Amino acid sequence: MLSLIHLPLSLFIGLSASTSTSIHAQSTAPSQFHALSQRQLKEQKAVAHSPEQYRALAIYFREQEAIFRAQATDEKTEWDRRKQINVSIFAKSPAPADSARNLYDYYNYKADQMANRAIEYEKRAASVRSVGGGSA
Numbered sequence: 001m002l003s004l005i006h007l008p009l010s011l012f013i014g015l016s017a018s019t020s021t022s023i024h025a026q027s028t029a030p031s032q033f034h035a036l037s038q039r040q041l042k043e044q045k046a047v048a049h050s051p052e053q054y055r056a057l058a059i060y061f062r063e064q065e066a067i068f069r070a071q072a073t074d075e076k077t078e079w080d081r082r083k084q085i086n087v088s089i090f091a092k093s094p095a096p097a098d099s100a101r102n103l104y105d106y107y108n109y110k111a112d113q114m115a116n117r118a119i120e121y122e123k124r125a126a127s128v129r130s131v132g133g134g135s136a
Contacts, residue, residue: 048121
């Protein structure tokens, strides 16, 4: 599991899109952002109205996506390893390979959810920027 540094969301609100790309590229490196509690995340989503705030949320969700993708990769390796083990017909269910496969599927599902949320906030940031830029 990746170790996470605890920083408030407000510290990375001003990050640029280029920072987002570099953060996304280093999915196996330790995270620069911590996992927010559900309450904190709900608060951040409620107060987000500027492009910077939407980009910060998109970056957060991209970071979460990278964490889940890394976990899915680990479980895929474990699933492949466990598939090689021959088990008797009287083995308990679920088989160890089934557990690893289920975790792999779960982590991929969660990563896809995080990617969809990131896309949503990236679109919001772009639309707020284009609306705000058109009135100037």
